[in-house]
Amino acid sequence: AQRVTQPEKLLSVFKGAPVELKCNYSYSGSPELFWYVQYSRQRLQLLLRHISRESIKGFTADLNKGETSFHLKKPFAQEEDSAMYYCALRGPGNQFYFGTGTSLTVIP
């Protein structure tokens, strides 16, 4: 069965510190993985998808098939990064499976 796990419900880091939001998945095929972000009172929006291997707002995420992980990383956290982050997996039939989310707080 397809599943996405985000083990940390809450994460707090100081401004300028590195941050890593964990995501593990289980999927029998070749996974399509995404990170979405939801800022306070804003719509859920795409942050990254693994295929593009790009850096958005300083965030990167690497797919590790051996560890079935897709962790989100940023070397220097900023206050504006405070938000809810969801890892998502696209399965067959256009189903998207969301993790339970990690609420990131960056302390000034």
Place this chain on the structure above:
Amino acid sequence: DTEVTQTPKHLVMGMTNKKSLKCEQHMGHRAMYWYKQKAKKPPELMFVYSYEKLSINESVPSRFSPECPNSSLLNLHLHALQPEDSALYLCASSQDSGGYQPQHFGDGTRLSIL
């Protein structure tokens, strides 16, 4: 146009009312979705439409009735809702084919059942 537009933004209704939520996109996406989101929780999938046909119904109660009149519009008809149905209802769309296409979300309709 790269947006998904949802109306209304807020809706308050009684348990005996009938109302509809509307969603529109003009990105040429052929997959459209309804999600329910409670505070501080991830979106819960309700329905998926592919090429205007209902492809997934996640065992949603019949008091929620989706409709896809054309490739750009998605409605959610509400009737005899319960207080526990109060939530943010999100619409999303995506390309139907693979190629790592993400979902695009609307702002949602915040629904309160009295």
